[in-house]
Amino acid sequence: MSDPTSAITTAEPGPAGPPAADGVPPPSPAKSSTLLGDAWHELRRRPLFVVASLLVIVLLVMAVAPQLFAGWFGNGDPRVCDLSRSIEGPASGHPFGFDKQGCDVYANVVHGARASISVGVLVTALTLVLSLVLGSLAGFFGRVVDAIVSRFADVFFGFPFLLGALVVLTAFEARSIWVVALVLAMFRWPSMTRVMRSSVIQVRDMDYVRASVGLGGGKLWLLRRHVLPNAMTPIMVMVTLDIGTVIVVESTLTFLGVGLQAPAISWGLQLSNASTDFAAAPHLLIFPSLFLSLTVLSFIVLGDLIRDALDPRLR
């Protein structure tokens, strides 16, 4: 799952534009006949969606206010460490045991959610803004604008995502959450911009858009009022899927020593530290990776379900 391009390619040929009238099942209650409304109805009934979104909500709360969870077992400060208990297993008050420095693993794992989820959300937010603007400009205006944006995107697209980020990040001496997020976003925007561009091109040539042009609508107004809302669906799906991917990439980079740095608390760092001693203390590896997997899984399942719901052809 560390191969981000696979997520993209599967999403790319996906749904685009407004549903053709004949593809939509007859909306049951008359009140909700919009695409999002339909999707919401569809999703609410899926138990998997409820579970995944609950998990995501819990993780988000954990990222915002880790102290709410960390203190459950009475040792909520991740920086209270007792070297004499180095790599001890689970004990009362310390359900996940101790790491090599003698710090409580549970508190550290809970506090680690913030770094990973922040990077995930930041990167996707940044790429979303970039690709929305650039993609719709390129798609809607075409010609020179399209050429510039597309070629520029091609340049970045040429670098393998992980390798590119690795090389650029090495150049930074101090790497905060923001630095990591910016670098990841730098290599992340081209794929989304492409999707956005093709989806805008599709909508641009729809009859109702042409009609608006005929009625004298301004270009930017057209873009905002008619094109964007109908072209955004695929990108929204991609964004949800992307959060999970980015979290994995952040952990990978941190594990390799070029992502976040101590004293930041992050799952990648915990895994990296655990790697020297996992034979003697497997719990150091298990708990952070459990949380990491759960988070990534929640985001990806969520994204997957949303895509299904938004794509009428899959119904």
Added chain:
Amino acid sequence: MRMWQRLTALAVGAALLTVTACGGGSDDDGDTSAGSGDGAGAGESTGGTFSVGIDEPDFLIPGRAQGAFDEMHALFSGLVKFGDQSEPQLLHAESIESDDNVVWTIAVKPDWTFHDGTPVTAQSYADAWNATAYGPNAWANNAQLSNVVGWDELNPAEGTPATDALSGVEVVDENTLRVTLKAADSQFPYKLGQPGWYPLPEVAFEDFDAFNEAPVGNGPFQIDGSWEHDVALSVTRYEDYQGPRPNADGITFRIYSDTTTAYTDAIGGAVDIVSVPQEKYKQVTTDFPDSYVAFNAIRLDWLGFPLWDPRFQDPRVRQAVSMSIDRDAVNEAIFGGLYTPATSYHGPSAPGGGTEGMCGEFCEFDPDRAKELLAEAGGWEGPMEIWFPGGVGYDQTFEALANQIRQNLGIEEVTTKSQPGFVQFLDALRNQQATGPFRGGWGSLYPSMQSLLTSVFSTNGDGREGGGSYANPEVDALITQADAAPSLEEATDLYKAAEQRIIEDFPIVPLFYAKYVYAHSSNVSNVIIGFDQVELNEVVVN
């Protein structure tokens, strides 16, 4: 500071105690051709080649190199060597004599040749020493010759020197040298084991940079091709070598940018001998149950301070840091108990006896007293950063130290700051850029208290940046007196007095008496670690 790098290699040991082969029996049975030897008597070699994991050397010219000990000992031979012995063993020297410890006469064995066939003569030594001592060359081991008459003229405070030769070095005849020292030094024969005292062939002086890529040495092995930067360095046995004959036909030094990678490679058998990074000390007994060697080096690990920074000038601040560190806990948790918590400023096993306990209460763990001391000194504001070199397995050690200081001293934020590598780290110290306590360590190149005291704490020391560039004329005077003392007992007493005087100033926080820890694959046996690191000649390829 070359030692610094070797620190990573961790192994130099205590003088008297010889190899502690904590690991297994396989190391002990191979004494066949050990040490003392004149090559001929050592019997036939066992052949084969093996590999050693190293970090990228800065230079291979002995006078210029800060690390690269193993590579240098393969390519070059000096006048004396130590191995795991505490007395200098004559290698190329026939005799080293003096009546007054001031004028030394050194006779070298005839018939030794460099790898290009030219003879190694007294002149080869004199030329090399002049080049090392010549200030404008700026070679790292320059200070090792600082006690020779004429060194001052070659290293003027400003401008270029008027001459390019040490006036205190005289070539008497082809095989005899006479060295005149500025002050009497009974430890002079020990000092000759340092790389600053190695010879160079004539070809070296044509172009040092070209020579550095493929050195022509006088050691047991000659270079095969040239130094492939960041990849490897291969050597094959030099058949005309007159010293003890190596067992192996050749060695490949594999260059790693991270010692942990080298360690993992050794587990997989991709490299035969590696120095074990600190973060693997707890694993090494499981990963290499029968094949790791921990040599009781005379080696001290400490925390140095930026003494130029006003926040660290009060000795009570430094003492408070010292008392806030639970050395036993760090030793157990990070090093698996391999080290010994330090209680003085010098390793435990120097000739003349150790100085354990000299540091007194300030090296004992006492958080309450530590907080009091810090408060008396005016407390601490803001974050404290601990500096260390990255890529050599120190991360967990310094994280543990930072946690100790933070929790036990009640400083809100104590963080670690790693530099990309040893070279950058040492530059930061030398340019006084470090803004907080930093990693310090010294593995004595020769088993005399003189090595650590002079190199780290004297005004002319070649490793003084590791002690925060500490300088005290009283200490200098005591060391000079000790050097001149006629007997070992008197010398030891004076060295101890110097150490006592340094401890009063408390420039560093001593942490551990460290060891050099190596691990080897089952491909090789008879791996002996000593003051010169790996005894390459002794290694037997199975």
